[in-house]
Amino acid sequence: MCKEFTLVAGPCSVESLEQVIHTAKELKDKLSPDFFRAGVWKPRTRPGSFEGVGEIGLEWLQIVQHDFGLKVITEAGSADHIDKLARYDINSFWIGARTVANPFSVQEISNALKNADVNVFIKNPIHPDIELWIGAIERFINAGVKNVFAIHRGFYPYEKTHLRNVPRWEIPIELARRFPELKIICDPSHIAGDTKYIADISQKAIDLNMCGLMVESHYQPEKALSDKNQQLTPQQLKNIIDSLVFRSDKTSDDEYKNLLAGLRDKIDVIDYQLIDMLEHRFKLVDEIGGLKKSHNVTILQLERWKTIVESRLNYANADNISREFLLKILQMIHKESIQRQNEIFGKE
Ligand code: PEP
Ligand code: MN
Numbered sequence: 001m002c003k004e005f006t007l008v009a010g011p012c013s014v015e016s017l018e019q020v021i022h023t024a025k026e027l028k029d030k031l032s033p034d035f036f037r038a039g040v041w042k043p044r045t046r047p048g049s050f051e052g053v054g055e056i057g058l059e060w061l062q063i064v065q066h067d068f069g070l071k072v073i074t075e076a077g078s079a080d081h082i083d084k085l086a087r088y089d090i091n092s093f094w095i096g097a098r099t100v101a102n103p104f105s106v107q108e109i110s111n112a113l114k115n116a117d118v119n120v121f122i123k124n125p126i127h128p129d130i131e132l133w134i135g136a137i138e139r140f141i142n143a144g145v146k147n148v149f150a151i152h153r154g155f156y157p158y159e160k161t162h163l164r165n166v167p168r169w170e171i172p173i174e175l176a177r178r179f180p181e182l183k184i185i186c187d188p189s190h191i192a193g194d195t196k197y198i199a200d201i202s203q204k205a206i207d208l209n210m211c212g213l214m215v216e217s218h219y220q221p222e223k224a225l226s227d228k229n230q231q232l233t234p235q236q237l238k239n240i241i242d243s244l245v246f247r248s249d250k251t252s253d254d255e256y257k258n259l260l261a262g263l264r265d266k267i268d269v270i271d272y273q274l275i276d277m278l279e280h281r282f283k284l285v286d287e288i289g290g291l292k293k294s295h296n297v298t299i300l301q302l303e304r305w306k307t308i309v310e311s312r313l314n315y316a317n318a319d320n321i322s323r324e325f326l327l328k329i330l331q332m333i334h335k336e337s338i339q340r341q342n343e344i345f346g347k348e
Contacts, residue, residue, distance in 0.1 A: 005246075006149070006212030007123070008073060009237060010037035012227040014052065014057035022219040026234035033242060035092060035119075036061075036070040037214060042226060043077060043098045048227040058088040065089065073121065077105065077192050079112035086114070094214075095136060095222050096192075097153055101125040106136045109295035116144035121214070123187070128155040137182065150175060150184045151214055152205070154191035164193025164230070167201065169208060176209075185212035189230045195221075198232065199240045200214055211251050215240075240325045281333070282340060291340035299341045305334060 003227045010029050013019055022035050040057030042050060061072040073092035076082055077099045085093055099105050100123055120140045125132045133150065140148050150171040155166025172184050183298055186205030188198045202213055221231035232240070251257075292299060316326050 001185065002209065002211035005038055006035070006183065007031065007033040007241070007282070008035040008037050008185070008212065008214035009033040009217045009234075010035075010072075011218040012039060012189075013146070013225055013233060014038040014053050014060060014074075014218050015225050016053075017060045018064065019065075019219065020057075020060050020064050021067075023217065023234065024068050026219055027217060028068045028070055029236040030234050034071065034212075035073045036064055036068070037073050037168070037216075039075045039092075039226075041075060041077060041081060043075070043096050044097045044226075044334055045098075055084055055259065058084060062088045071119075073119070074107060075099075079108045091117065092119035092121070093116075094151060095123060097123045097126045100136045101127070101129075101132055103132075103135055103139075106139050108288050110139045110143040110145075113143055113145065116146065118145060119147040121149045121185070123151045123153050124155065126156045128168055128171055128179060130174055133175065134178065136257055142238040148182065150179075150182055150213075151187050152184060152191075152210070153187040153214075161196060162194075163191055165191050167191050169204070170235060171206065171247055172210070183211040187214040187234075189214070189216040189227070192230055194229050194339075195232050195236065198230070200242065203242060203244055206246060208283045213241075228326075241292070248281050256318055278333075285337040286339055286344060289344035292341065299338055299345065308334075324345065 010033070011019065011023055011033060020038055025037075027033055027036065035061040036059070040052050040054060040061070042052035044051055048296060058074070061230045062069055070092055073094060074085070074090065075096045076085060077096060081093075085091070095109065095125060096107065099109075122133070122136050122140065125136075137148055137150060145339040148170070152167070154163065155168050155171070157163065157166045172186075175182065176184055186202065187266065188201035188205065191201050192198045198215065202215070205213065215237055216227060216231045217234050217237045221228060221233060226229050289299070291297075309327065312330055313323050313326060316323070320343055
C-alpha cells in the first residue's frame with residue numbers, strides 16, 4: 001500500500017547544462033517532482049549511439065540540485081559510478097534494466113555503498129525474470145538501504161506490439177504480493193516508446209495501486225539525443241498528471257463493503273470448486289496414463305488434443321471469456337497432463 005505518490009521526471013539523458021537547467025526549471029515550476037531524473041552514463045544496446053556525457057553531467061546535475069532544490073537521480077552501473085555520485089553529493093540513483101540482469105554488477109554496486117542513506121530505484125530486468133528483479137532488490141536491502149524502490153519499465157516484446165516494451169502487469173503484481181512494503185513505481189515512458197501511450201499506461205499503473213511514476217520529460221523533445229519519441233515537454237507531462245484519476249484502495253462505504261463481501265464469498269466458493277474439478281480431472285489423466293503405458297501407446301495424441309481445443313473454444317461464449325485466455329488455460333492443463341503421464345511412463 002502506498003503512503004505517498006512519488007513523481008520522478010526529467011530527460012532521458014543529460015545533454016548540456018542549458019538543457020538540464022531549462023528542463024528542471026520548467027518541471028519545478030509546473031510539477032515540483034520528488035526527483036529530477038537524467039542519465040549521464042547511457043547503457044545502449046549497441047555501441048555508437050549517444051552514450052551519455054559522463055562525469056561532467058554530474059557537475060550539471062549538482063547545479064540543478066543546488067539551484068532548484070530538486071533531488072537528482074541518475075543511472076549507476078558500476079562501483080566507480082557510485083564513488084563519482086558521492087563526490088557530487090548525489091545520493092539517489094537507479095539501476096538500469098540491463099544492469100539488473102547481472103548479479104555480479106548489482107553486488108559490486110551495493111558493496112560500494114559507504115552510506116546506506118541513499119535512494120535506490122531498481123528497474124525490472126529486460127527479460128521477464130522476476131527472480132532477477134527480486135535478487136537485485138534483496139542485495140540492496142541486505143546492504144542496509146532503507147529507501148529501495150522498484151521501477152516497472154516493461155519487458156522485451158517477443159512479439160510485435162505497438163509498445164516498445166510489454167507491461168506484463170502480472171509481474172509487478174506478483175512482486176507486490178511477495179514484497180507488500182516495497183514501493184513500486186511505473187516508468188510508462190520506456191513501456192510506451194511513444195508519447196501517445198503514456199497517459200493510458202500511467203492511469204493503468206495508478207489503478208493497480210503503484211506508488212508513483214518515473215516519466216521522461218525534456219524541454220525540447222524533438223532535439224533530444226536519446227529516446228526522442230517518448231519524451232514529453234514539461235507542460236505535456238503536467239497535462240497528463242492533472243488528468244490522472246487517483247483512487248483509494250479502500251472505502252468506508254458500507255453498501256460497497258457488503259456487496260464486495262457477498263461477491264467475494266461467491267468467488268471463494270468457485271475457486272475451491274475449480275481446484276476440486278482440476279484434481280478430479282488429473283486423476284482421470286493419470287488413469288489414462290496407466291492405460292496408455294500398458295498398451296504401449298504414445299502420450300501425445302494429436303487428434304484428441306486438436307478436438308479438445310476446437311470443441312472447448314467453440315463451446316465457450318466469446319463474450320464472457322476470451323478465446324486467447326481459454327486457449328492459454330487449456331495449454332497449461334495439457335502441459336501438466338503430459339508431464340504427469342511422462343512421470344507415470346518413467347515409473348517401473
Ligand atoms: C532510462 O531510464 O533512460 C533507461 C536507460 O532505462 P532502462 O534501463 O529501463 O532501459
Ligand atoms: Mn530513456
